[in-house]
Amino acid sequence: xxxxxxxxxxxxxxxxxxxxxxxxxxxxxxxxxxxxxxxxxxxxxxxxxxxxxxxxxxxxxxxxxxxxxxxxxxxxxxxxxxxxxxxxxxxxxxxxxxxxxxxxxxxxxxxx
Amino acid sequence: xxxxxxxxxxxxxxxxxxxxxxxxxxxxxxxxxxxxxxxxxxxxxxxxxxxxxxxxxxxxxxxxxxxxxxxxxxxxxxxxxxxxxxxxxxxxxxxxxxxxxxxxxxxxxxxxxxxxxx
Numbered sequence: 001x002x003x004x005x006x007x008x009x010x011x012x013x014x015x016x017x018x019x020x021x022x023x024x025x026x027x028x029x030x031x032x033x034x035x036x037x038x039x040x041x042x043x044x045x046x047x048x049x050x051x052x053x054x055x056x057x058x059x060x061x062x063x064x065x066x067x068x069x070x071x072x073x074x075x076x077x078x079x080x081x082x083x084x085x086x087x088x089x090x091x092x093x094x095x096x097x098x099x100x101x102x103x104x105x106x107x108x109x110x111x112x
Numbered sequence: 113x114x115x116x117x118x119x120x121x122x123x124x125x126x127x128x129x130x131x132x133x134x135x136x137x138x139x140x141x142x143x144x145x146x147x148x149x150x151x152x153x154x155x156x157x158x159x160x161x162x163x164x165x166x167x168x169x170x171x172x173x174x175x176x177x178x179x180x181x182x183x184x185x186x187x188x189x190x191x192x193x194x195x196x197x198x199x200x201x202x203x204x205x206x207x208x209x210x211x212x213x214x215x216x217x218x219x220x221x222x223x224x225x226x227x228x229x230x
Contacts, residue, residue: 104154
């Protein structure tokens with residue numbers, strides 16, 4: 001079945017440093033979504049990418065979807081303590097557009 | 113407006129007990145999803161409803177797991193004869209519906225029910 005892999009599993013940075021997490025799917029995706037889960041919280045939708053090569057920005061966050069639509073990345077510029085949490089990518093699989101397969105996530109911790 | 117709510121937030125069950133977990137989706141949302149999230153893992157799909165119809169239950173781990181959404185709003189996930197490996201956070205999510213053209217609608221997650229089976 002479809003697999004979605006994320007690296008790194010953990011990342012610890014000093015406040016102000018940049019951070020990047022990478023997501024790779026074993027199959028071509030029609031879209032990819034990114035979620036953030038704060039410690040003890042629930043996943044919160046950040047963004048969806050649909051087009052090959054698409055780049056979207058949200059303030060300090062930059063999301064990219066690969067040309068082959070099998071990989072994606074999330075880059076945070078100048079991290080802040082409020083960025084702490086686990087970042088998940090998720091893509092539809094199993095021939096459906098609703099059944100999301102999540103990666104294991106990247107846990108980001110930020111030292112103030 | 114209210115988001116997705118789930119109850120109870122925490123549940124401790126003895127092995128072999130039956131449990132029922134409730135999800136109140138955002139009003140008017142057609143699609144409802146259940147996920148299981150083990151510690152340190154991403155959410156794993158369990159089942160999907162479109163209104164009252166359960167269109168996909170391929171992620172349910174065993175026949176001890178049963179979900180329903182009889183009136184197309186509130187949903188209940190029932191686990192019979194709980195086992196220790198059922199310990200996890202059970203997340204419910206809802207979305208307004210489905211889009212065409214490769215896009216999917218945002219899924220809004222509830223706070224989850226943390227189930228511990230002793």
